[in-house]
Amino acid sequence: MDQLIQQFFNIDIMMRAWPTIMRGLGVTLLICCAVIPLGLAGGLIAALASTARSRWLRWPAVALVDLFRAIPPLVLLIFVYAGLPFTGIQLSPFVAVTVAFLLNNSAYYGEVFRAGLISIGKGQAEAARSTGLTQRQTLVHVILPQAIRNVLPDLISNTVEVVKLTSLASVVSLGELLHAADLARSVTYNASPLTLAAGVYLVLIWPVVRLLSRYQRRISV
């Protein structure tokens, strides 16, 4: 038992790792700030394309979305980070992470938005168009607000996944939360920095997870 505490919950080591881990947290949040808005925007575009009337737009969009849902994000990341340099395109870890996650997240957010868009009946667009609203105005003021509200829990839960996904950036040595903790682990030969990082993730994500469960229960009653 003592050994367990010594190895996983060593306060001393945690205190020493604290500043490093907080810097890592800063980088994690920075990645989130880049990756979440980009993923939302990409997802919206993917959803609009995959629900378009023209099949020349719809089918390629659906195929791309499925392709990027089938490839593990880490494979995508390593491909972008370690594969592209062979063509002379050398991306910094941060840009590589952003690009790889943009492709992955757009596919997932795209599916969520698509579900929202098709949940809105045809009558809404018809009513809006019958009052002279343009297609774009109809989308922005009538369809999207309802679509987003209908899939808000899924949007939030996907965002939770995106935040968790940022931990993959450690693989390309981008100094985010997990990378910082693992560095401290390898220096101290002690797992406590990782426990601390896990604790930080929990503080960050657990409230949202709890909220989502609550919400799910409310709609199922």
Add this chain to the structure above:
Amino acid sequence: MSKTTIRPAVNKPDQQNGATAPAKGRPTLEVIGLKKSFGTVEVLKNVSLSVAKSEMVFVLGRSGSGKSTMLRCCNRLEEPDSGDILLEGEQITGRGVNLDKVRRRIGMVFQSFNLYPHLDARRNVTLALRKVLKQSRDEADTRAAAALARVGLADKAGNYPSQLSGGQQQRVAIARAIALEPAVMLFDEPTSALDPELVGDVLGVMRELKQDGMTMLVVSHEMAFAREAADRVVFMADGHIVEQGPPEDIFTNPQHDSTRAFLSRYSYGQ
């Protein structure tokens, strides 16, 4: 039932669209030789119809007779295969027409209301006023209040659709359409999704609109209302207009077999 009586038009003449005032006797809405197929099914086979200013025309017919499709072609929610539609003498079919400009002059009321559930009654009305007519918030609010008052819902401006009864929702939908001061209103079975006890309110609003001189084309199964309020009744069967005339004539002395069959079935039903 004289449709030539000139009533004081409460609606201001529409100045925004810049169209010249309709010449005397020129219909507000004209449908000429309309054809429409869905796949291999020919739904409209050469339908022609005109609606004069301030006239209320009722379109009757069984489901599947093409009446809703005809109505939906009038503001091109359905694209007709061929034929012309003229609004106040102006061609609105064809490629070069700015549909959004045309549609604001044609109000439409749907069977399923299609109110925007994420907006309250006032904002359901003001959305198009602000975004299409580019009115300021104050202007739009004032006009929305007037429109809601006209359908008897001045006190429900802050309610969301889910907080309104079906009849109230449909009246908000009517307010949304009339706030744009359209030249003509299309009603697509406006009462058939309503509980019987709520139908009267909606018909009451339609009656008042008519008294105020609104031009209306109505698809509906409300026979008694058609008989009492319509200027003219059009009977459709099989994608054709088979018969039309003043309601008294159609209801008491139908000429066509399908009209007779339809009316007798309905009178038994009631």
Add this chain to the structure above:
Amino acid sequence: MSNLDRFIETFLNGAVLAKYTPSILQGVWVTVELSILIVISGTLLGTLLACIRAYRLRLISFLIVIYADIFRALPPLVLILLAYFGLPNIGLSLSSFTVLFVILGLTLGAFAEEIIWAGITSTDKGQWEAARSTGLGFTRTLIHVVLPQAVRMVIPPLTNRAIAITKMTALGTVIGVPDILNQATTAQSFSGNASPLTLAAMAYVLLFLPFVILSRWLESRFSWKKN
């Protein structure tokens, strides 16, 4: 050399592909093995826990919720590193394969528990009442009446989640599980060519795309039924 030639040379190099295809196929086998183990154990665990939760024993339900929350809130990679580097120090040495299987199995178990529990709670109350009125006990009602309906209802989200988590087997690379990605990165550094990575990506697409398409089909079928 034209751009296209250079691209093919870099990403679809025939010689490199031929040389490393066998090792990548070995990786495919490891990935498939892991995926099957994770999906079966994770789904079973989740179903079992959701059923236990249906008895609404306070303390046990509380513990289940805590477990499910933690494994849903933590990035799997954190848990993988924690287990792989931490456990040996307290005398528990697990192979990287075992660590990956246990952590991802537990992760899927947590998500499956939440999803199936949502299915159980949204099953019509009348089903419970009808079954109980015919004399079925609580457990029998749960197993024979409620659970089958709940599972059918949640198959689309469960499939999606299972795909997402089995894809995470690629994380095993980090701790040296010889899976597809690991074989590919090794081959890439030996050959100095990106083709093994392309091959890995294609292997994943071949492996997972059928399931992605299946989940799309399940979803559309499900939403038609609802309307």
